[in-house]
Amino acid sequence: MSPAADPQAIEDALALARELAPRMSAVVLTHFPDADTLDLMRPGAGPLEAVAALNRALAAELAHEGVQVLVQVADRAAFRRWMDGRADTPEARRAWRNHRGLLQGDAAFQMLGLDPSAMRPPRRGKASGTPAERLMRAFADEDGGEFDELAEELVAAGRDGVLDQAIRKVAARFGEEAARELAQELLAVAEGARIGPAGWAALVALPVALPPDAPPDPVSLGESLIASGALAEELELRFLPEWRVPEALEALSPGALRRVLVEMVAGEEPAALPPAKPTQLQESGFGVLVGLQYDWAIPSWEEIAAKGLPEPPEDDKETPEEAARTEVFERWRAATYQAADGCVALALVPFSEASAEIADFLQEAGEQTSGLTEIRDFVDMARGEAPGEEVVCRATVEGERLQLALYTRAGRFLDELTLEAAQLPVPAAEMPELLRAFVPLAARPPGS
Incomplete structure (x- = not known):
C-alpha cells in the first residue's frame, strides 16, 4: 500500500x-x-x-x-x-x-x-448434468444469477443446439408456454452484452408501419429521432442505414443475434441481417430500423460513495423525466407521420420485442378500425329510421372523446354516440375529416 x-x-x-x-x-x-x-x-x-x-x-x-x-x-x-x-x-x-x-x-x-x-472472480461449482439440463434447472428454479451466467456463456459461444435442446426439455417438462418464455429470455440475453466503449451495448429496434407507396428514407428518419431529444442523455444510439423486415428479426437464433451485436459494435454490417428488398417491405407493410445502443449510465464508484446505488425504477411507474421524453417522442412521431406520407413509427423497443410491438399495434389498430365500423353501422341504422330523408351528423370533440349526434336535415333528432380515444383510428380532432366521406356534417343541430 x-x-x-x-x-x-x-x-x-x-x-x-x-x-x-x-x-x-x-x-x-x-x-x-x-x-x-x-x-x-x-x-x-x-x-x-x-x-x-x-x-x-x-x-x-x-x-x-x-x-x-x-x-x-x-x-x-x-x-x-x-x-x-x-x-x-x-x-x-x-x-x-x-x-x-x-x-x-x-x-x-x-x-x-x-x-x-x-482478478478473476471465483467460479460457481459446476453442477451435474448436461448444459441443457443445467439451463433448464436454473430457469425452473428462478435462480436469476445462475441462469444469466449459464445463458450468457452458451449464447456467447454460439451454442444454439444446446439452447434449442433446453427449450425442448422445458416444453416437455413444463409446457409450451414455459418454453416460449425461455426462448424469449434467451433472446433478451443475446441482444445485450458487456462490450463496446460504454461497457454495455444492446440492440434496439424501431418498427415502422410503412405508407403504401415508397417507404421514407431510413437514415433521415433515424437521425431525426436521435436529434429530437426523446432519448435519455446517457444513451448513445446508432441506426443501421437501411430497412429490415420484422420477419428477418424473428428468424434469428440467440447465437445469430449475438453475432449481429458483435458485428455492429465492430462497425460492420451484420451478415445474418441483410437489408430488406423493396418487395419484402411492400409485402410486410412494416420496416424496422435496427439500432446499436450504448448505455453510459453505469455509475462510477465516486457517485455510489456519494449518493448510494441508483434505485431501480418502480414497475409501471413513469418518472417525470420519462414522461417528458415520452411527450417529445409523441411530437416526433406526429411530425414524422405528416412529413412521411402517413408512416407510423411505433415505440423504440429492445430488439427481441419488435414483433410483440407490431402485434400490439395491429391489435390496437383493429380495435380502432372496429370503432370506425361502429360509426358506419350507427349512421346506416339512423338512415333506416328516416327513409327518404337526408341524415346529417353533428360531431363534437371533447378533449380526446368524440360525440356524434344524428339528425334529419329537417331537424329531427335520431340518435347519438360517444367514442373514446382508444376506439378512434386518428385523434378525435381529426375525425370530422374522415366522417365527411360517408355522412354530411352540420356545424349545429339543424333547425336551431
Missing part, C-alpha cells in the same frame, strides 16, 4: 463495496494520469498516490465479488468540454464519462497497476 494512502479510508470503502456488491453488476473507476488532472477534476480529493491505491483496492474487491470493473482514464480537455455550460458542482464533475471508451477486462486492471490473472 502506498504510504500516502489512508488505511482507514480504504477499509471503509471496501466495507461499503462488500455491502453493495450483491446489488451491483458493473462500476466505473476513474484513473488520473497525473496530479494536475486530479486537481482539476477532483479538487481536494487528496494525493494522487492515495486515489490510485484506493482504486486498486476497490477493483480487487469488486472483481472478487463478481462486479465488472471498468476504468476510464481522466482527460483534461474532454473534461473541460463536458463542463462547458454546466454548473460547476460535484455531481456534474462525477458524471463525466470518457466517451473515447472505457477500459475493460485485463486492460482495466493493468491501467490500475494490478495483475489481471489475480
Whole structure:
C-alpha cells in the first residue's frame, strides 16, 4: 500500500463495496494520469498516490465479488468540454464519462497497476448434468444469477443446439408456454452484452408501419429521432442505414443475434441481417430500423460513495423525466407521420420485442378500425329510421372523446354516440375529416 494512502479510508470503502456488491453488476473507476488532472477534476480529493491505491483496492474487491470493473482514464480537455455550460458542482464533475471508451477486462486492471490473472472472480461449482439440463434447472428454479451466467456463456459461444435442446426439455417438462418464455429470455440475453466503449451495448429496434407507396428514407428518419431529444442523455444510439423486415428479426437464433451485436459494435454490417428488398417491405407493410445502443449510465464508484446505488425504477411507474421524453417522442412521431406520407413509427423497443410491438399495434389498430365500423353501422341504422330523408351528423370533440349526434336535415333528432380515444383510428380532432366521406356534417343541430 502506498504510504500516502489512508488505511482507514480504504477499509471503509471496501466495507461499503462488500455491502453493495450483491446489488451491483458493473462500476466505473476513474484513473488520473497525473496530479494536475486530479486537481482539476477532483479538487481536494487528496494525493494522487492515495486515489490510485484506493482504486486498486476497490477493483480487487469488486472483481472478487463478481462486479465488472471498468476504468476510464481522466482527460483534461474532454473534461473541460463536458463542463462547458454546466454548473460547476460535484455531481456534474462525477458524471463525466470518457466517451473515447472505457477500459475493460485485463486492460482495466493493468491501467490500475494490478495483475489481471489475480482478478478473476471465483467460479460457481459446476453442477451435474448436461448444459441443457443445467439451463433448464436454473430457469425452473428462478435462480436469476445462475441462469444469466449459464445463458450468457452458451449464447456467447454460439451454442444454439444446446439452447434449442433446453427449450425442448422445458416444453416437455413444463409446457409450451414455459418454453416460449425461455426462448424469449434467451433472446433478451443475446441482444445485450458487456462490450463496446460504454461497457454495455444492446440492440434496439424501431418498427415502422410503412405508407403504401415508397417507404421514407431510413437514415433521415433515424437521425431525426436521435436529434429530437426523446432519448435519455446517457444513451448513445446508432441506426443501421437501411430497412429490415420484422420477419428477418424473428428468424434469428440467440447465437445469430449475438453475432449481429458483435458485428455492429465492430462497425460492420451484420451478415445474418441483410437489408430488406423493396418487395419484402411492400409485402410486410412494416420496416424496422435496427439500432446499436450504448448505455453510459453505469455509475462510477465516486457517485455510489456519494449518493448510494441508483434505485431501480418502480414497475409501471413513469418518472417525470420519462414522461417528458415520452411527450417529445409523441411530437416526433406526429411530425414524422405528416412529413412521411402517413408512416407510423411505433415505440423504440429492445430488439427481441419488435414483433410483440407490431402485434400490439395491429391489435390496437383493429380495435380502432372496429370503432370506425361502429360509426358506419350507427349512421346506416339512423338512415333506416328516416327513409327518404337526408341524415346529417353533428360531431363534437371533447378533449380526446368524440360525440356524434344524428339528425334529419329537417331537424329531427335520431340518435347519438360517444367514442373514446382508444376506439378512434386518428385523434378525435381529426375525425370530422374522415366522417365527411360517408355522412354530411352540420356545424349545429339543424333547425336551431
